[in-house]
Amino acid sequence: EVRLVQSGGEVKKPGESLKISCKASGYTFSTYWIGWVRQMPGRGLEWMGMIFPGDSNTRYSPSFRGQVTISADKSINTAYLQWSSLRASDSAIYYCARPMIYDNRLGWFDFWGQGTLVTVSS
Amino acid sequence: DVVMTQSPLSLPVTPGEPASISCRSSQSLLHSNGYNYLDWYLQKPGQSPQLLIYLGSNRASGVSDRFSGSGSGPDFTLNISRVEADDVGVYYCMQGLHIPCTFGQGTKLEIK
Numbered sequence: 546e547v548r549l550v551q552s553g554g555e556v557k558k559p560g561e562s563l564k565i566s567c568k569a570s571g572y573t574f575s576t577y578w579i580g581w582v583r584q585m586p587g588r589g590l591e592w593m594g595m596i597f598p599g600d601s602n603t604r605y606s607p608s609f610r611g612q613v614t615i616s617a618d619k620s621i622n623t624a625y626l627q628w629s630s631l632r633a634s635d636s637a638i639y640y641c642a643r644p645m646i647y648d649n650r651l652g653w654f655d656f657w658g659q660g661t662l663v664t665v666s667s
Numbered sequence: 668d669v670v671m672t673q674s675p676l677s678l679p680v681t682p683g684e685p686a687s688i689s690c691r692s693s694q695s696l697l698h699s700n701g702y703n704y705l706d707w708y709l710q711k712p713g714q715s716p717q718l719l720i721y722l723g724s725n726r727a728s729g730v731s732d733r734f735s736g737s738g739s740g741p742d743f744t745l746n747i748s749r750v751e752a753d754d755v756g757v758y759y760c761m762q763g764l765h766i767p768c769t770f771g772q773g774t775k776l777e778i779k
Binding site (some may be wrong): 582589590591592604606607608640642644645647648650651652653654655657658659660 | 668698699700702704706708710715716717718721722727759761763764766767768769770771772773
């Protein structure tokens, strides 16, 4: 059974750093892309980027490039999303999700984590 | 970025009645392989999104056959043949052909 289990909610102050995680199980982690999706309070879904753990190839949405860093440790089947300096506007739920690549394009997200709520407030 | 526009944004439905949600893309979603890279997701209250339909019309594993997807660029439709109470939540369309992939703004289905 494929499972994506995310780290727990975080409360941070503006300017602090943060790294949240997504641990995968039930499939060969290094052979599938894994991505991150943001959902701001009461809002829709935004794709942030994704990584291929096998070779750490990473793709970012232009909206998030330079704002976050996506990484993965294939030895422990875990993907990460990190910020070096949080802003209040980073407050959101962050989902990891497994994208299925079909003919070299992002086809669909077949499995999702439970979400990590990040609250940034002074 | 490709803009995905859904309608309606709110959809009250009587149980047992059909429902339909539309999604319009600002660019073609047709790949040379013949598939439209258009998916549908349902986010139930307090839960993560779940895949319903992929590549325009393919039902995901375990999804009821009450759900069906159709259409070709730029207009796509999610149909629910007979709405049940468990179908409440926000429905999103998403395109993956163009990077960044983009979602519609969501359609909230509620039971009358």
